[in-house]
Amino acid sequence: METVTRFETANQNELESGRAPIAIKISRLKKKYGSVTAVNNLSLSVKAGRLFGFLGPNGAGKSTTIGCITGLIDPTEGEINLLGEPFDSNSAQLKRRIGVMPEGLALFDHLYAHEFLSFVAQMFGLDQQTTQRRVQELLAVLDLQTTGKKRLVEYSTGMRKKVAFAAAIIHSPEILFLDEPFESIDPAGTAMLKDWLRRFVAQGKTVFMTTHVLETVERLCDEVAIIKAGEVAWVGELEPLATGKSIPFENQQFNTLESLFLHIVGEHHTQLDWL
């Protein structure tokens, strides 16, 4: 691992014994927009070396939460600790140790892919030689080398996602925040990214991601939080589902993440008689 860090990344023993240090700690996070409360009193802890799924219906506050814990948005109240240190939007040193694929992807549309990735890499402190090598490798493995001749504005949605993913990992971060990473990426690309994420957490690094594809979460994530109306409704391990067992919640047993999710957020079957 190239990044020098004060944070003790979880080793294999710790990962296996479940004693890994806390990589992400959110305490009583609140974000208000005027009179509207988008996130309310949200507290969560994610251990290092985990692939954490952050789920919720549209408008539940997922992107706002990711925005707050990556410095995009200033929380109204609450504390955020990343890698054992307090974090806010001015924590420049901590920002060097995290990678973010935000909502909207945050690409500079009128740059070429190699220009954009070089820009990000050098902003995160990589030297020119390392930057060049990593950019070329990433463009090659993500199948973007030929399309690298187009400006990002001309890329398809899936290709743009790949570039944003590359920008999030190019500096070898210790925590990766991904806002809906797999939507629009082709199956081969998705399989590769999943593989990378598994390897990433196997090294003791942490992934915090949101997605609406519950099947992916069920297969990929170790732990999940479901939020509803800005508050955590459920947090738990997904291990029982992987071993064919069910998850107990409110005196019921759930065999799939989807059934649990729909139970928590509420199913809607309203009929429109004019449709």
Next chain:
Amino acid sequence: MATGTLWQLVKLRYKLIWAQARSSNGRAIFILIACCLFIGAVIVSLLLGILGGAAIGALGARAGQIVRGMLAVLFGLGIMTGVLLGVGPRPAFADSVLRRYPLNSRQRFISRHLTGLLDPAWPLLAAVAIGLVISLSFAGVTPIYVAFPAVVIMIIAAYLLVATIFTFMDILLRKRGGAAIVGILLILPISFSGVILPWLLNSHHPGRYAAFDKFLKVTPPGTAAAAMLDNDPVNILLNLFILIAWCGILSCFLGLMEMREANISTSSAAVKANFSSPYDRIASLFGPKYAQFAGKSLRYYLRSNQIRLSFVTFLMVVFMGPLMGRGPAGGFFMTMALFTFVGFSSSSAITSNQFGYDGPGIRRYVLLPVSFGTALRAGSFVALFVGFLAIFPALVLFTILFARPFDMRQPLILLLSAISGLFFFNGLALLTSVYAPWPASLQKVVGNKPPLITQLLLMVPMITAISFGPSIGFFVKVSVLLDNWWAMFVPVLIGFAVYFISLKLMTTALEKRREKIVQTIAGGINN
């Protein structure tokens, strides 16, 4: 057409202006400043028109020529407005958006250009024209019921002409090598005007100017002037008909251009991955702290069609000074006034809206391990650099064409004037970038329009400079200015002070307004 739908869209345009103002932090201040500036600008414009009209009334016999000249200047101001502030509909009224509503292509065309025409800059121009009409009617030169429709239709024709030219340039600029073609199309007439004007005005061949004058009479300002000054009802109607015909023809052209524009592929030129491009080498001059941001900014400046166009079109100010200023002194002082914004205006589209072209990419600045203010400062330094580069072609052109007899102090004074303006307007541009950002498209020449506050903040000093700059000639002789050329360091220092203070204040303000700016730019389309 469904008049109700059209009316709803016009109402929507103004609701969006109101919503934009309402969403800002200091909404009360915003509206107050906007209203004061707008009212102030209207009063100044009306006064200018009235004064101009009174002067024409006194001139009697030459009234025809002068009215036509003034209307031509108004027409020219329309083109300047278009270059500086953008023309055409905002993206919220673009054809692709209007297609969502039950409107056919003709109705969509009318809707988007009516909302484009009702944007504040054009009514401001109309106010100047109406001021002129009122004063002319008081002076008994023209009846108001003829002059009023004539100038209003002329303003509409000016809008349509600018929109047509810009759409045509947009089409050219999107093609490979298009920027070079546009450059040649603009530079050629500029380069030859130094030859053409004396050729036309040669007193030994009066027929040349007479032929040219005939052409001028059928242009929109010429026709409007003819309608206003003629006493024969048939001629008045004929001239008004020609004006309406101009609007009709230009609308047809514009419609065809827009259809053509919609079918253009926007693919950019292929590029080989280059990790040490000239952009990066120039950017490294800004130091390690700013180099990466500077490299990104430089690419954006030079990849913007609007900037490429502005770079060329603003060379025209060199010709406007001697043409618009009265007498040799007035001409030089007018040129001096125009030079105050030559550097800034060549790149104002991005400079006054530094983050507006980033779209959702604006979030990237916040994710980076440096302060947002660093990006603002780097962008502003690049703006100064680009603006500074733009001054020199204008200076060279002026020196070659007009500096006779050559006196080194003349270009020096113009350079100092340009530098003072560059600092001053970049100071204002920092303010607009932080307090009135708007989402814009780097690929478009048409439709990138700043909000009202930005338009006023930039237009009012420019109109003031153009209006009052030549008046200096009444109090100070050019020779006195040349002898005391060093006095031009005073405006440079003032400009620098404005810039420096603005840079300090806006870097702090940016951090406070970060979320709002990100929301505005990443959130959606320009209203």
